[in-house]
Amino acid sequence: MRYREKLAKPDVLILDDVGMRKLTATEAQDLCEILEERSFGKSTVFTTQLPLEHWAEVIADPVIADAIRDRLQHTALILTITGESYRGVKARKLAARSKDR
Numbered sequence: 001m002r003y004r005e006k007l008a009k010p011d012v013l014i015l016d017d018v019g020m021r022k023l024t025a026t027e028a029q030d031l032c033e034i035l036e037e038r039s040f041g042k043s044t045v046f047t048t049q050l051p052l053e054h055w056a057e058v059i060a061d062p063v064i065a066d067a068i069r070d071r072l073q074h075t076a077l078i079l080t081i082t083g084e085s086y087r088g089v090k091a092r093k094l095a096a097r098s099k100d101r
Contacts, residue, residue, distance in 0.1 A: 002027065003030075004030055004033060004037075007034050007077055008034050008038055008042070011016075011041045011042055012042070012044075012045065013034075013038065013042070013043070013044045013045070014044075014046045014047070015044065015045070015046050015047070017047060017048065018046045018047065018048040018049035018050070019048045019049065019054075019055065019056075019058045020049075021058070022059070022060060023058060023059045023060060024058050024060050025060045025061040025064065026100045028060060028065065029057045029061070031068060032064050032067050032068050032071075035064055035068060035070070035071050035072070036077065039075065046072075051100035052073065052076075052078070053069075054070060055068065055069055056069070080088050082085070
């Protein structure tokens with residue numbers, strides 16, 4: 001089974017830290033096709049620190065970037081979480097504990 005078919009198959013697909021690096025044109029095309037295949041009754045969860053309007057900055061092909069954003073904007077439930085990074089809070093707590101020792 002091809003890679004794209006494997007990602008299109010599960011009922012829920014979670015893609016973590018989208019936008020941490022630029023996608024090549026091939027990777028962007030694959031993502032677009034996966035989203036298209038999943039658009040009929042399958043859920044896809046993205047985690048990202050990059051607002052949707054900035055995705056074109058990390059997708060090499062602007063036409064594919066627009067297609068991906070279009071698919072997401074019209075079907076997505078977007079949850080914006082604000083506040084301090086959990087990792088930063090955890091690191092400070094660990095540092096404080098080791099100081100106390």
